[in-house]
Amino acid sequence: MSPKTIYDKIWDAHVAHEADDGTCLLYIDRHLVHEVTSPQAFEGLRTSGRKVRAPDKTIAVPDHNVPTTLDRANAATMTEDSRIQVEALDKNAKDFGLHYYPVSDVRQGVVHIVGPEQGWTLPGMTVVCGDSHTATHGAFGSLAHGIGTSEVEHVLATQTLIQKKSKNMKVEITGKLAPGVTAKDVTMAVIGLTGTAGGTGYVIEYCGSVIESLSMEGRMTVCNMAIEGGARAGLIAPDQTTYDYCNGRPHAPKGAAWEAALTYWKTLFTDEGAHFDKVLTIKGEDIAPLVTWGTSPEDVLAITDVVPDPASFEGGKVGAAQRSIDYMGLTVGQKLTDIEIDTVFIGSCTNGRIEDFRAAAAILKGKKIKDGMRAMVVPGSGLVRAQAEEEGIAQVFIDAGFEWRLAGCSMCLAMNPDQLKPGERCAATSNRNFEGRQGRGGRTHLVSPAMAAAAAITGRLTDVRDLM
Template structure:
């Protein structure tokens, strides 16, 4: 490990310092990645890149794969194969490719016949693959979930997935330190989901930009691990790179004896280290936010951004009262899309569907919380006649656990649809989707336009609030189902049997299998030299038509909707760019959107006047679609970090400049003025003779773009440094090698037969 840094440090500082393999003068660091989670949507192109370059997966023992985004959540009793089970061709192709890739490259895989299969951010913690003090990445923005364990966990794009598979490292620039402290006592009915929604409402979806958030205070200390995971999960919705909670006794109790957690002496050694993972007293945070717990109500979203929140007892806001023109325009657009009128009480908003699930809220604690509300509604209570409600457990193990406790019977008796594990309606890549105009109370993490289905309308809530909405048919204050009367109804109802997770965590996790094909691992001569082009087009000067876009928080769902993520290639996505804005959803005809109009349909540059361009998902497809359309440069006041990285990995240049300059360039674009973005001189020139606008670019990224260099080949030139780091890592943290064990099977207790409750 590098020499300890003197002076007080934050939790983020400590983990960052411990994982730096090499660092450049400009601050760009090569950091080591301890844990890599892989799923079927963001990995096919990464494996294809390895295959084409003749590269192996460097650390199969640090990689865990599953399928989750595309999988149907209908019963698997008659499952025979992916080919016969998944009807949608593109989804089937991605899942089949995942199965082939894990065989070829020798990776541990939880497939559809494995009861441990589930949402990638559920199974990592469940198995003990996620541990304090580690770096953890996945081609999914909600990797921030794992930060609940005191780890540095963040989402990456497909090119970075390939980089980690090949090198077990990433090139990263250190983020700012931000701390959000919530102290006091939460009021009745408030859960961790309400807390994080309230936080996002306070700081906005760009509030955590370029930062790693540490959550602190008595409220987070009092949260269970499952509650901490729910909060950290939505750090990305606050614009942050990652979210973290320092490990403590709650963390250690959760991890002890899980299949992939260290055992025996290794556990003692690991716990001793984990106890050092606290921010030092007097450690400096760049941003500090303090929130009083009693100020947080049961919360619901009203618009199409996670920052559009209001107390369930409140009303739909009135845009005419908003003084900021950008916010007013955004609110007006949101209300039109959501089909809401200003000042309507939130509890009068009727719903059509309820979704309890996703990597935010599909753990056993979430299901218990929802079931409790169903019981509190009374023994004969049913889901409202106008509502279709579904419950999707986060993993096969959680499903079995819930069934052993009788939770499934509670839900099914009330009329809920009880499903198999998967991402489901969170983003609707499988058949679980909203129809146009349908309104959903959802426990997921995003309420973007079309997120759960084209034209679908999403209100984000806690599991308890979702259950309350299901029973009443409209958004409802969960506190109506709490109190003495509710307790009496629960006591009079069926008595649930609480069971331990360890009754289900008894499957041995074997060492990573041998790759079925080893030709890619035995041809070092296939590695291209670092000075050769990688197939990424050089970016020196890009000039031509610039298209103006007057929007803030342009999310990746808006840039490219989910239906276009079902691809095994990086190309052919030009038509998908801003699809919902460019094409009428009813007729399929082109709209008057800016990129459909001449000359902007030939744009090389996009000038966005609103902040936080590219927020949301880690999908690199957003960059691919822009590139395919012909747009190689996006100019905006600020960018989401994952999008910024993804665009540069594809030979594109994101240029952050002041908002006033963006507005001036947008005016030029509207007047037909062409722009020239010169990366070598770091300036934007205007054909109307007005002064050029300077910008700055990261020196290393600038060098790579100017020369069209391959990040992976450059990193592999530092293989000696990586090997040296790995050797020291094995000496200091031996429990991180080989899934926490050295070969053979993990010792496990014999399987227990758990009987399902009979009522």
């Protein structure tokens, strides 16, 4: 038998039917649902009189729209259209019999944080959600990717997707990370090298000693942004770190079932000599704390760098770089550490987990954010929030001057009231720095949680190593 990648193995284990032309029906083990991309899909089911085929494999949670302020139990904190979407999810979850975590449940949070936290996401599974950051779940050695609303309806109705296989890409991070460099910097470094289309048509396997040394939280951060490099899915082979994270989670198998699962999971690795269509290798030691300067996630530079000259790019990127510089209000040659910011956002499916908050709190402990700075921490789930409070981290944020919020997507995509105003500039731990992403005219610099904390203290983009 020819050697296989982990992606090949998971793919092969989920093909329910293959047509002569290679078009497959891929069986889906877990379907995560949120309020923004699902109402039209449920409406489609109703119109055609279809049911949800596997409600026991379907998990729903509202996250994109929900306010994260402490008064959110008061419905008046939501706009009417947001409230209608959340109420639609409440109703759809009930009518179709899905597992559901409503806003009032302490387990509610960002769908990609709730899934792993509750043990829904396990190695070797296929996981989909109407959200591009579904790639996050690849951290468990599962094949996880985003789908559109028509595909959401297709999975609801049939528990399968019509797919053709992607190509295999290996991204190896060798050596070790330097102090102050985190999983966020690793994933941004990869996008900086591949560009936002470098992974298009591929499933990425992240490997190497740096990846192996990361916690599950760090691995989720890495896989989360696979989509920013164009890959629908990124994944990491499961190992003891993965098993330890899964063991004891509410929906993880128990007893004999756990042992059987473990035996299977241990077969999920890339065989020696398996073929990759594309390979990228990065030395961990070469990665510095990074920031984005422009309006594409590929606009990545070391914090010690300066705003680039558009003329240094090629092709269509020359015009795009100039447009970015104009939009971002920057000057060519300006030191990145001279860029002043007025807002800090720590949270999102990229960096809204406990480890992210620990890293930020370690920088903030005993310090205050700059006068006039608007800084908020939005936990990825109610359980992350509770844990941070128990560990005393929440108090560190509050003492420093941060707002300590309830769980949700919040300012990552600014569908709820947390938005930038035109011209405001934010250091954000989220995943997209597109024009208008955090609010029309708002300017976003993507950074790690530790870098975001450093920026909150100094009021400008800052090399976190100077504060360590």
